[in-house]
Amino acid sequence: MKVRGLCLALLLAGPVLAVDSGPLPGEMVTRIGQVAALPADQRQVPGFAGAWRRASAQDKVLARIVALEARIKPCADVRVVDTVQAAPDLIETRPQRIHHALERWTVNACGVIRKYDAWYSFEQSVSRLMVAESGTGDFQAVLDPPYRRLRELAAVRSTEEAGGAVRWLNLPLPADSLPVANANSPAGWSADFVPAGDSAREWTQLVGVQGLPRLKSPGQARALLEGMQQARARRCGVAPAAVEALPAEEASSGASLQTYLVCPQVPDTNYAEMAVVKAIEGPDYLYVVQRAWRLPAADAAKVQLDSRKPKLAAEAFLAQVRLCNPAGDTSACPSPFPR
Incomplete structure (x- = not known):
C-alpha cells in the first residue's frame, strides 16, 4: 500500500516536474556585490569555501564527503584539493524567498580525485545542506528545481571560465x-x-x-x-x-x-x-x-x-589583489571574491 501511494504521488507530481530546464518562476540570479560577502572565520580548506564560508560549514561539508567516500570504498585519507563557487547564487522569490548557493569541492580520496557538489539552501529560520558527487545528482535535480537550475548556471560559468571570459578578484x-x-x-x-x-x-x-x-x-x-x-x-x-x-x-x-x-x-x-x-x-x-x-x-x-x-x-x-581565473590557475586565486 505504501509503495502504491508513493507511485501515485510521483505520478501526480509529473506535471510539476515537467519543466526540466530554464529559469525558475520569479528567480533572481545574483551579480557580484549584490549579496553581502561574509568572510570565513577560519580557513579549514583551500579555495573559495576556505575564504568565504564559516568554519562550521566547511567542517560539515567535509564530514559529509568523508561519509560518502566510506560508502564507495573505505578510505581514511580524504584531502580537499580545491573548492570553488560553482555558480552565481540563486534567490527564489516565489512562493517564499529562499537563497541557494552551489560550491564544487575537489578531493583526493586515497589517490582518487573526485568532485562533490555542496548545495546550500537558506531561508528564514531554516537552512539545509546537500552534498553529492558531481554528476550523480540527476534524480535529486529533478526533485529539487533550484538544484537543477544551479547546475545549469554552473555549466554556463564553467564554459565561460574555460574560454577565459570570467575574471575573479582575489581578495585575501x-x-x-x-x-x-x-x-x-x-x-x-x-x-x-x-x-x-x-x-x-x-x-x-x-x-x-x-x-x-x-x-x-x-x-x-x-x-x-x-x-x-x-x-x-x-x-x-x-x-x-x-x-x-x-x-x-x-x-x-x-x-x-x-x-x-x-x-x-x-x-x-x-x-x-x-x-x-x-x-x-x-x-x-x-x-x-x-x-x-x-x-x-x-x-x-x-x-x-x-x-x-x-x-x-x-x-x-x-x-595579492589581482584578477585571476581559478579554472586556469588555482594558486593565483586562493580567495576569489564571491560573484
Missing part, C-alpha cells in the same frame, strides 16, 4: 575581518570590511572594494585615482601624490595602477587617515580596492613617519 582579507557595509546599483557595487570590534563609522583599519562599470575610453583607472588625489588634496591641504602604473599581471586585463593617500587631520576629527588604493581595469568592471588606517592627527611629516609600517602592510596586501 585579514583573518578577523567582518563586513560593515554593502551597496549595489547600476552605478556599481561596493563592500567594506573592518576588524572585529570596529564599525562602519568607528574603525581603525578598513578594506574597501568597489566595482564600477567599465568605460570604453582608455585611462579609466588613472582618471579615478588622480581624481581621488585631487579630492584629498582639497580636503586635507596636502599636495596630490603620484599615481603609479603596475606591471601587467595578465594579458586579458587592462591597466593596473596604485596610489598612496594621506590626510594629516581629517576635518572636524582628531585623527589622520592613510590609504593605499589599487585600481584594476577588468573585462567587466573597474575594480578599486583600498587598505586604509586611522592614526592620531599630527603634522604631515609625522603622519608620513607614523604611517610607514601601515603603508608597507597595505602594499603587501594589495600585491
Whole structure:
C-alpha cells in the first residue's frame, strides 16, 4: 500500500516536474556585490569555501564527503584539493524567498580525485545542506528545481571560465575581518570590511572594494585615482601624490595602477587617515580596492613617519589583489571574491 501511494504521488507530481530546464518562476540570479560577502572565520580548506564560508560549514561539508567516500570504498585519507563557487547564487522569490548557493569541492580520496557538489539552501529560520558527487545528482535535480537550475548556471560559468571570459578578484582579507557595509546599483557595487570590534563609522583599519562599470575610453583607472588625489588634496591641504602604473599581471586585463593617500587631520576629527588604493581595469568592471588606517592627527611629516609600517602592510596586501581565473590557475586565486 505504501509503495502504491508513493507511485501515485510521483505520478501526480509529473506535471510539476515537467519543466526540466530554464529559469525558475520569479528567480533572481545574483551579480557580484549584490549579496553581502561574509568572510570565513577560519580557513579549514583551500579555495573559495576556505575564504568565504564559516568554519562550521566547511567542517560539515567535509564530514559529509568523508561519509560518502566510506560508502564507495573505505578510505581514511580524504584531502580537499580545491573548492570553488560553482555558480552565481540563486534567490527564489516565489512562493517564499529562499537563497541557494552551489560550491564544487575537489578531493583526493586515497589517490582518487573526485568532485562533490555542496548545495546550500537558506531561508528564514531554516537552512539545509546537500552534498553529492558531481554528476550523480540527476534524480535529486529533478526533485529539487533550484538544484537543477544551479547546475545549469554552473555549466554556463564553467564554459565561460574555460574560454577565459570570467575574471575573479582575489581578495585575501585579514583573518578577523567582518563586513560593515554593502551597496549595489547600476552605478556599481561596493563592500567594506573592518576588524572585529570596529564599525562602519568607528574603525581603525578598513578594506574597501568597489566595482564600477567599465568605460570604453582608455585611462579609466588613472582618471579615478588622480581624481581621488585631487579630492584629498582639497580636503586635507596636502599636495596630490603620484599615481603609479603596475606591471601587467595578465594579458586579458587592462591597466593596473596604485596610489598612496594621506590626510594629516581629517576635518572636524582628531585623527589622520592613510590609504593605499589599487585600481584594476577588468573585462567587466573597474575594480578599486583600498587598505586604509586611522592614526592620531599630527603634522604631515609625522603622519608620513607614523604611517610607514601601515603603508608597507597595505602594499603587501594589495600585491595579492589581482584578477585571476581559478579554472586556469588555482594558486593565483586562493580567495576569489564571491560573484
